[in-house]
Amino acid sequence: MNKKNVVHSKVVEQATSEALQRRGVELIDIAEIVHEMQLPYNQDLTLERCLDSVKSVLKKRELQHAILVGIELDELCEQGKLSEPLQEIIQADEGLFGVDETIALGAVFTYGSIAVTTFGHLDKNKTGIINQLDTEKGRGVNTFLDDLVASVAASAASRIAHRLRDEEEAIDSQYD
Numbered sequence: 001m002n003k004k005n006v007v008h009s010k011v012v013e014q015a016t017s018e019a020l021q022r023r024g025v026e027l028i029d030i031a032e033i034v035h036e037m038q039l040p041y042n043q044d045l046t047l048e049r050c051l052d053s054v055k056s057v058l059k060k061r062e063l064q065h066a067i068l069v070g071i072e073l074d075e076l077c078e079q080g081k082l083s084e085p086l087q088e089i090i091q092a093d094e095g096l097f098g099v100d101e102t103i104a105l106g107a108v109f110t111y112g113s114i115a116v117t118t119f120g121h122l123d124k125n126k127t128g129i130i131n132q133l134d135t136e137k138g139r140g141v142n143t144f145l146d147d148l149v150a151s152v153a154a155s156a157a158s159r160i161a162h163r164l165r166d167e168e169e170a171i172d173s174q175y176d
């Protein structure tokens, strides 16, 4: 591979955070979901720690790439730039489309089974800002974005679960 053509990780990380901001998603909104998911298991868990976890998982390429692809498709769809019938399918956020969930689900695998089951829970229950994004229909296209937010939240929640145990056992965490 020609090294000149490789995009630096910092560029990808920056683009990801700009894309989320542009779409109205603040990291604290995601941290609140993480807090709600993990509080039953860790009564002392602070929102600040959840925010740190969200920032950490956003350093992972799997998540960055999924976010960039999904938001790009949402935005191109908003601009009417996709070809038919994909334009109409994404615009309508058709329930059977499923590619939005698949891309987001694929991005959580780094964080193991807790991330997968938490993602499933969030996809179904649409906690916090996920619900807001899902019901914002008519005000832009968020077909991919709601699932991507669930993906970040699920990863950050799983990361916390594993790290808390690792701290209890005073071992180096497997999930950085």
Ligand code: MG
Binding pocket: 093, 100, 101, 142, 143, 144, 145, 146, 147
């Ligand atoms: Mg969706």
